Amino acid sequence: MVSATDLSDPTVMRPQSASRLLDVRGLSLSFATIEGELPITKNVSFSIRPGERVGIVGESGCGKTVTGLSLLRLLPPQSARVKGEILFEGTDLAGLSQRQMRAVRGRDIAMIFQEPMSALDPVFTVGDQISEAYRAHFPASRAEGRERAIAALAEVGIPAPERRCDEYPHQLSGGMRQRVMIAMALICKPKLLIADEPTTALDVTVQAQITDLLRSLSERTGTALIFITHDLGVVAEVCTRMITMYAGEVVEDAPVDDALLRPRHPYTSGLLRSLPGLSQRRGVLPSIPGRVPSPTGMPAGCRFRPRCMHAADGCEREQPMIEVEPGRLARCWRASDLTLPGAVN
Numbered sequence: 001m002v003s004a005t006d007l008s009d010p011t012v013m014r015p016q017s018a019s020r021l022l023d024v025r026g027l028s029l030s031f032a033t034i035e036g037e038l039p040i041t042k043n044v045s046f047s048i049r050p051g052e053r054v055g056i057v058g059e060s061g062c063g064k065t066v067t068g069l070s071l072l073r074l075l076p077p078q079s080a081r082v083k084g085e086i087l088f089e090g091t092d093l094a095g096l097s098q099r100q101m102r103a104v105r106g107r108d109i110a111m112i113f114q115e116p117m118s119a120l121d122p123v124f125t126v127g128d129q130i131s132e133a134y135r136a137h138f139p140a141s142r143a144e145g146r147e148r149a150i151a152a153l154a155e156v157g158i159p160a161p162e163r164r165c166d167e168y169p170h171q172l173s174g175g176m177r178q179r180v181m182i183a184m185a186l187i188c189k190p191k192l193l194i195a196d197e198p199t200t201a202l203d204v205t206v207q208a209q210i211t212d213l214l215r216s217l218s219e220r221t222g223t224a225l226i227f228i229t230h231d232l233g234v235v236a237e238v239c240t241r242m243i244t245m246y247a248g249e250v251v252e253d254a255p256v257d258d259a260l261l262r263p264r265h266p267y268t269s270g271l272l273r274s275l276p277g278l279s280q281r282r283g284v285l286p287s288i289p290g291r292v293p294s295p296t297g298m299p300a301g302c303r304f305r306p307r308c309m310h311a312a313d314g315c316e317r318e319q320p321m322i323e324v325e326p327g328r329l330a331r332c333w334r335a336s337d338l339t340l341p342g343a344v345n
Helices: 066-070 096-103 126-135 142-155 173-186 204-221 232-238 257-259 268-275
Strands: 020-034 034-047 052-057 080-088 109-112 191-196 226-228 241-246 249-255 322-325 328-330
Touching: 020 066, 034 066, 034 080, 034 249, 052 232, 066 080, 066 191, 080 126, 080 226, 109 173, 126 142, 126 173, 142 173, 173 204, 191 204, 204 226, 204 232, 226 232, 232 257, 241 257, 241 268, 249 257, 249 268
Parallel strands: 052 226, 052 241, 109 191, 191 226
Antiparallel strands: 020 034, 020 080, 241 249, 249 328, 322 328
16 A cells, blocks of 8 residues: 655655664755756665665666765765765764764775776775775774785685785776775775775676675675665675665665566666566667756656656656555655566566
């Protein structure tokens, strides 16, 4: 039964309420420009339990990466305008000073950035960079920091970690650089890890190794994971829950198997139908017509309406997140009426 309650309202209790590690409520982001404020995300709300692995998916320009950066307040304070609450273990990160946030970054919440060659400093060895992340939060000597760095490299599966510890980023392959980024993120044993497209630009074999590594590390250490990606196959392998974003809004939030097999929002269904399959031989690969709207030209009501084959009267109204069934949310007033194809149908 569909509830008409607006579950994007931060005062309303949402699913996954038990033992929340992270609770994002009404997070909206805009950038100050010479022409005024440019809205990027609107009223993003979700929660994550300890040890949970959540995939955030959507096309480029949907707001996935800036949402991840907003959680750690890594956007330029001169131009970024962030509203809403980012509750981490009950503390609102949006209200902390920069000094207080530095104590959180890397220690309690860590992030793996999209391109390791850009994120790593080319003039320092990987061991120095990993140990610096540890020594920034714990009183440790350089010798102890080096030992910790070697142990972290070994934990992420880099062979001969004592030798690799003294090498520079350009001496490592793309897969090894990404493992170095993971080691740097995990050396302080954070409670939450944000991985922003960690398999981009890696070949398929290395992608599989990195995704297996992240899943196994999360299972073994109990670290919660936010996995930002375009690859729905990776989400199926790694994550327990999937959040779909479109045009700066969360449009669906569901357990990963339910989302992949029985999507309740037309945009999620469109993404799944666009996946190539072995059974589609000599056929036309389905696609979503049009493109993600510009932040300056958002349509009224449902932002997906101009591209949606299921649009009807009523879609021009503002669409709240509704509880379609226990544990499942969708931003579509027709969610209970539609039978949408998933990944295998």
